[in-house]
Amino acid sequence: xxxxxxxxxxxxxxxxxxxxxxxxxxxxxxxxxxxxxxxxxxxxxxxxxxxxxxxxxxxxxxxxxxxxxxxxxxxxxxxxxxxxxxxxxxxxxxxxxxxxxxxxxxxxxxxxxxxxxxxxxxxxxxxxxxxxxxxxxxxxxxxxxxxxxxxxxxxxxxxxxxxxxxxxxxxxxxxxxxxxxxxxxxxxxxxxxxxxxxxxxxxxxxxxxxxxxxxxxxxxxxxxxxxxxxxxxxxxxxxxxxxxxxxxxxxxxxxxxxxxxxxxxxxxxxxxxxx
Amino acid sequence: xxxxxxxxxxxxxxxxxxxxxxxxxxxxxxxxxxxxxxxxxxxxxxxxxxxxxxxxxxxxxxxxxxxxxxxxxxxxxxxxxxxxxxxxxxxxxxxxxxxxxxxxxxxxxxxxxxxxxxxxxxxxxxxxxxxxxxxxxxxxxxxxxxxxxxxxxxxxxxxxxxxxxxxxxxxxxxxxxxxxxxxxxxxxxxxxxxxxxxxxxxxxxxxxxxxxxxxxxxxxxxxxxxxxxxxxxxxxxxxxxxxxxxxxxxxxxxxxxxxxxxxxxxxxxxxxxxxxxxxxxxxxxxxxxxxxxxxxxxxxxxxxxxxxxxxxxxxxxxxxxxxxxxxxxxxxxxxxxxxxxxxxxxxxxxxxxxxxxxxxxxxxxxxxxxxxxxxxxxxxxxxxxxxxxxxxxxxxxxxxxxxxxxxxxxxxxxxxxxxxxxxxxxxxxxxxxxxxxxxxxxxxxxxxxxxxxxxxxxxxxxxxxxxxxxxxxxxxxxxxxxxxxxxxxxxxxxxxxxxxxxxxxxxxxxxxxxxxxxxxxxxxx
Ligand code: HEM
Ligand SMILES: [Cu+2]
Ligand SMILES: [Cu+2]
Numbered sequence: 001x002x003x004x005x006x007x008x009x010x011x012x013x014x015x016x017x018x019x020x021x022x023x024x025x026x027x028x029x030x031x032x033x034x035x036x037x038x039x040x041x042x043x044x045x046x047x048x049x050x051x052x053x054x055x056x057x058x059x060x061x062x063x064x065x066x067x068x069x070x071x072x073x074x075x076x077x078x079x080x081x082x083x084x085x086x087x088x089x090x091x092x093x094x095x096x097x098x099x100x101x102x103x104x105x106x107x108x109x110x111x112x113x114x115x116x117x118x119x120x121x122x123x124x125x126x127x128x129x130x131x132x133x134x135x136x137x138x139x140x141x142x143x144x145x146x147x148x149x150x151x152x153x154x155x156x157x158x159x160x161x162x163x164x165x166x167x168x169x170x171x172x173x174x175x176x177x178x179x180x181x182x183x184x185x186x187x188x189x190x191x192x193x194x195x196x197x198x199x200x201x202x203x204x205x206x207x208x209x210x211x212x213x214x215x216x217x218x219x220x221x222x223x224x225x226x227x228x229x230x231x232x233x234x235x236x237x238x239x240x241x242x243x244x245x246x247x248x249x250x251x252x253x254x255x256x257x258x259x260x261x262x263x264x265x266x267x268x269x270x271x272x273x274x275x
Numbered sequence: 276x277x278x279x280x281x282x283x284x285x286x287x288x289x290x291x292x293x294x295x296x297x298x299x300x301x302x303x304x305x306x307x308x309x310x311x312x313x314x315x316x317x318x319x320x321x322x323x324x325x326x327x328x329x330x331x332x333x334x335x336x337x338x339x340x341x342x343x344x345x346x347x348x349x350x351x352x353x354x355x356x357x358x359x360x361x362x363x364x365x366x367x368x369x370x371x372x373x374x375x376x377x378x379x380x381x382x383x384x385x386x387x388x389x390x391x392x393x394x395x396x397x398x399x400x401x402x403x404x405x406x407x408x409x410x411x412x413x414x415x416x417x418x419x420x421x422x423x424x425x426x427x428x429x430x431x432x433x434x435x436x437x438x439x440x441x442x443x444x445x446x447x448x449x450x451x452x453x454x455x456x457x458x459x460x461x462x463x464x465x466x467x468x469x470x471x472x473x474x475x476x477x478x479x480x481x482x483x484x485x486x487x488x489x490x491x492x493x494x495x496x497x498x499x500x501x502x503x504x505x506x507x508x509x510x511x512x513x514x515x516x517x518x519x520x521x522x523x524x525x526x527x528x529x530x531x532x533x534x535x536x537x538x539x540x541x542x543x544x545x546x547x548x549x550x551x552x553x554x555x556x557x558x559x560x561x562x563x564x565x566x567x568x569x570x571x572x573x574x575x576x577x578x579x580x581x582x583x584x585x586x587x588x589x590x591x592x593x594x595x596x597x598x599x600x601x602x603x604x605x606x607x608x609x610x611x612x613x614x615x616x617x618x619x620x621x622x623x624x625x626x627x628x629x630x631x632x633x634x635x636x637x638x639x640x641x642x643x644x645x646x647x648x649x650x651x652x653x654x655x656x657x658x659x660x661x662x663x664x665x666x667x668x669x670x671x672x673x674x675x676x677x678x679x680x681x682x683x684x685x686x687x688x689x690x691x692x693x694x695x696x697x698x699x700x701x702x703x704x705x706x707x708x709x710x711x712x713x714x715x716x717x718x719x720x721x722x723x724x725x726x727x728x729x730x731x732x733x734x735x736x737x738x739x740x741x742x743x744x745x746x747x748x749x750x751x752x753x754x755x756x757x758x759x760x761x762x763x764x765x766x767x768x769x770x771x772x773x774x775x776x777x778x779x780x781x782x783x784x785x786x787x788x789x790x791x792x793x794x795x796x797x798x799x800x
Pocket of ligand 1: 532
């Protein structure tokens with residue numbers, strides 16, 4: 001079903017790129033200035049197919065907003081400059097026009113439909129966690145995470161590893177201050193992974209921006225997510241739902257490694273569990 | 276303000292003086308004044324809390340407060356600003372202006388009016404006292420999500436009762452406003468001739484009556500879950516924590532429109548005056564307001580896209596939310612068309628109104644982005660959301676309230692405010708509000724969650740900017756307080772019409788208006 005719907009839609013990627021190009025040409029100076037410090041200014045492009053589509057969608061909507069903003073604020077500033085009493089203008093008296101009202105109801109509506117189409121396609125893709133190759137259960141606690149590898153019967157807790165001293169300004173803050181843990185979640189690249197998210201006490205939310213994944217961890221309920229990471233690397237995130245005193249101190253660290261390396265790592269884990 | 280108004284009194288009532296006058300008053304102007312001063316006081320209290328937050332966030336690391344206290348600051352800041360500032364300020368404006376604008380003597384239900392106001396100081400005293408209780412103030416966020424909120428210490432029942440009080444006050448205020456608008460209009464003041472401020476408040480009042488009881492029900496269920504062994508929101512007892520979120524946001528989304536619709540009315544009154552040209556598209560403005568209010572009941576779950584709803588639910592709430600952008604856009608276009616080919620001057624109220632339109636629209640754009648579910652998975656609970664709602668609420672609702680105060684203060688007091696200082700206030704506020712909230716878009720997109728007392732190093736620069744902006748904005752508001760006080764005390768006398776381009780019944784009365792506004796109904800052509 002999702003496949004069919006997607007084929008009915010115009011090619012998402014090419015629309016996105018065209019629009020970005022057009023908007024980019026108009027706004028090249030702004031864009032290039034912004035590009036200087038891009039990753040501290042904007043959403044990360046991320047390392048999964050989904051995260052890249054989400055990024056494109058975000059930029060598409062952003063540029064649409066920029067263009068609408070330029071038109072509306074442009075008209076407004078023109079009016080502010082030209083139609084002022086100090087320039088000796090006398091006010092016009094018009095105050096109604098059904099035609100104009102219809103136009104500016106219909107045009108925004110069409111723009112919205114244009115936004116809704118790619119958004120719907122993306123959402124359908126994101127919610128389809130079928131055919132996954134492995135499953136990991138993620139449980140939120142006050143204030144740490146637990147990861148259970150359901151296919152291999154082992155699991156572990158993952159705590160913040162930043163020292164109290166550096167939080168209290170008594171020691172240097174390292175590069176990954178507040179974004180580092182003692183035992184990261186290790187997962188293979190190029191594998192469709194199903195994540196089951198739940199919590200043990202209050203609601204938390206598991207968020208890794210580079211994977212474009214965020215889902216609430218709710219006690220008594222299990223939420224389903226999936227991801228498939230293309231590039232090996234370390235991806236960091238944080239709990240996103242207020243969960244009490246140390247909500248700011250329960251980060252997420254994901255190590256994506258090639259499948260061979262992952263298998264070796266799993267063997268080591270299961271061996272140590274068996275001991 | 277109304278000390279002067281009282282001088283015009285026609286002496287057929289008993290008026291105590293001093294404090295007792297304010298306690299027993301049933302006069303719409305006195306009560307309006309009380310509401311506005313309450314809002315002013317709470318604005319500085321809520322502002323001080325914001326500065327505690329921004330002080331801790333000035334640089335990475337924990338320097339000043341304990342994380343638990345930090346959380347109670349974010350929680351109380353939001354509750355104070357929403358229920359203690361924006362809502363009372365709008366009710367104050369409604370009390371002053373609606374009788375003047377529809378040509379009535381007073382509000383329809385004067386004693387209820389007194390009661391609606393006087394509940395509030397008690398409600399807020401109770402809310403603020405929770406800071407000193409065992410276990411600290413509420414620290415689960417203003418959204419009060421269980422199970423976290425159920426971990427609150429002794430403060431919880433007091434918070435819940437104070438919310439009940441605020442709800443009662445709002446509902447009674449809303450009943451009064453509806454009764455006044457429906458029954459007390461001067462002959463000839465048909466519904467479709469009412470000023471937009473009156474229209475937007477009428478619609479807001481219906482929203483209040485519809486959703487405040489829902490909030491009251493939701494928090495009462497929290498209370499029984501905590502103290503009487505029910506399990507509405509406890510999964511272990513067969514309940515569902517997400518149900519609270521549905522109940523809360525069924526209140527919460529209409530609530531955000533309660534916080535903005537009266538501003539639409541204020542701006543729609545101010546723009547024509549200073550453009551010297553009638554409002555463009557009056558009837559479409561009324562219909563747009565009504566459709567926004569209607570749609571606001573079917574979009575609530577856009578606050579909960581990450582809870583794991585079924586695909587169909589996510590799609591429905593995405594489409595419905597995007598749809599709200601249409602009537603909102605119509606409003607903005609109509610405002611620009613009102614300015615178009617007018618003959619504009621830029622006194623302080625006009626500056627605030629224009630600032631409102633621009634910055635509210637920026638907040639609307641980020642709202643539209645938040646409506647896009649796949650992208651909201653990234654934005655949700657990040658500083659991007661914080662940036663969004665502060666744009667619609669601070670340079671949105673708060674700027675509109677300030678615009679209204681500058682616009683009507685000469686009418687209320689008979690004195691002009693110092694124009695130069697007013698402009699200073701506008702420019703300082705505008706610069707600092709953007710310095711505070713614009714960088715929040717960036718840190719949010721780059722991955723900074725909201726409601727955290729400490730953050731990773733890559734967010735440091737923008738947080739420092741935001742903190743500097745916040746202090747600047749806070750101190751700029753002392754100027755506002757000063758301006759209001761000196762204007763009440765004296766100043767250049769205002770004419771009855773006050774503003775060259777002003778039209779409407781309130782400008783036909785003397786400045787300040789007599790104690791009983793229209794003792795004989797005016798004739799509306
Ligand atoms: C074009 C109109 C608007 C749209 C499409 C819109 C959309 C949204 C969405 C989707 C969210 C949820 C974001 C998230 O948590 O992931 C949100 C949050 C919020 N919006 Fe808006 N919004 C609009 C206008 C307004 C207005 C006018 C106000 C109030 C004056 C407002 C106040 C808020 C507040 C307070 C929140 C955050 C609540 C919280 O989580 O604490 N919004 N908005
Ligand atoms: Cu958390
Ligand atoms: Cu909403």
